[in-house]
Amino acid sequence: AAGLALWACGGGDDGVSFEPEPILEPGIHIRYLTVDGFQRSATIYVPPGLALDEPQMLVLMLHGNPPADMSKLTRFNDVADSLGFIMVYPHSFASGQWAFACDRCNPAADMGIDDVKYFSALLDLLEQDLVVDRGAVFVTGFSMGGMMTVNLICQLGDRFVAAAPVGAIAWDWHMDHCGGGPQPLMWHIGSVDNQFPWEGKPGPVFSGLPGDSMKALWLAKNGCDGGEVTSRLPDLDPSDGTTVTRTVFTGCREDFEFYWYEGMDHNWPGSPHIVAGRTNRDVNASSLIARFFMEHRR
Numbered sequence: 001a002a003g004l005a006l007w008a009c010g011g012g013d014d015g016v017s018f019e020p021e022p023i024l025e026p027g028i029h030i031r032y033l034t035v036d037g038f039q040r041s042a043t044i045y046v047p048p049g050l051a052l053d054e055p056q057m058l059v060l061m062l063h064g065n066p067p068a069d070m071s072k073l074t075r076f077n078d079v080a081d082s083l084g085f086i087m088v089y090p091h092s093f094a095s096g097q098w099a100f101a102c103d104r105c106n107p108a109a110d111m112g113i114d115d116v117k118y119f120s121a122l123l124d125l126l127e128q129d130l131v132v133d134r135g136a137v138f139v140t141g142f143s144m145g146g147m148m149t150v151n152l153i154c155q156l157g158d159r160f161v162a163a164a165p166v167g168a169i170a171w172d173w174h175m176d177h178c179g180g181g182p183q184p185l186m187w188h189i190g191s192v193d194n195q196f197p198w199e200g201k202p203g204p205v206f207s208g209l210p211g212d213s214m215k216a217l218w219l220a221k222n223g224c225d226g227g228e229v230t231s232r233l234p235d236l237d238p239s240d241g242t243t244v245t246r247t248v249f250t251g252c253r254e255d256f257e258f259y260w261y262e263g264m265d266h267n268w269p270g271s272p273h274i275v276a277g278r279t280n281r282d283v284n285a286s287s288l289i290a291r292f293f294m295e296h297r298r
Helices: 070-074 076-083 115-129 144-155 211-221 285-295
Strands: 005-009 012-018 027-035 038-046 056-062 086-090 132-142 162-166 185-190 228-232 243-249 256-262
Touching: 012 115, 027 115, 038 115, 056 070, 056 076, 056 144, 056 285, 070 076, 070 086, 070 132, 076 086, 076 285, 086 115, 115 132, 115 144, 132 144, 132 285, 144 162, 162 285, 185 211, 185 285, 211 256, 256 285
Parallel strands: 056 086, 056 132, 132 162, 162 185, 185 256
Antiparallel strands: 005 012, 012 027, 027 038, 038 086, 228 243, 243 256
């Protein structure tokens, strides 16, 4: 392994340190870094057959709360094997929550965790350990990980090309803090999601936006001035009690797609694992997201 690399900002120590260790073979790899005194880590999955001396696409997959094994929940590694890209599974700190879009609104934030800084440092580390295609770095996540996905595409839009939140909505904070220009977004949510309901989720410190507000936020961010084209997808498994419609917004500077799962609760579509209530088995959300990302490589 190479020597310890300290990353400085403005000529001083910015509180980030890690030890680069080039990844030269397929398999599962763990990487560690320190951010503001907090020990952090991430799991990397490299499919067989990739030319690791050439620039590779990265997909960061963010877990919800409580943390779950997202490789099992989403089976994204299978998609990575098929299409040829690297998966990264970041780990939240001990609280199991992401410090998302707030100053003091959950245990992670109360501890002083800066997860935006962590993700920026993690990307720096990955660029040391791998040959990264900077025009093909994407982020997706489920539940609280979906919220953090929205936060990252708003705050680190210079590092992430596109995003895909699943089972999540934006928070009121995003209305005033979603910076940067237009960026591709694919959004998946169920009509009866018990954790992030379409009508919004008011709270004492922060509030979840109603789905229509989240949609309006991204229509404005992407400069969409056209209409929308909605199609119902084939109901391949009527026994699951759910159906899917896909809406593509037109006249946008960057693509914005929305998948609405009528009758689905708080789940990852197509997963064999049910988190709550009914799930949808008509589509494989992981495959849809991966192909959306690949179509938007720069």
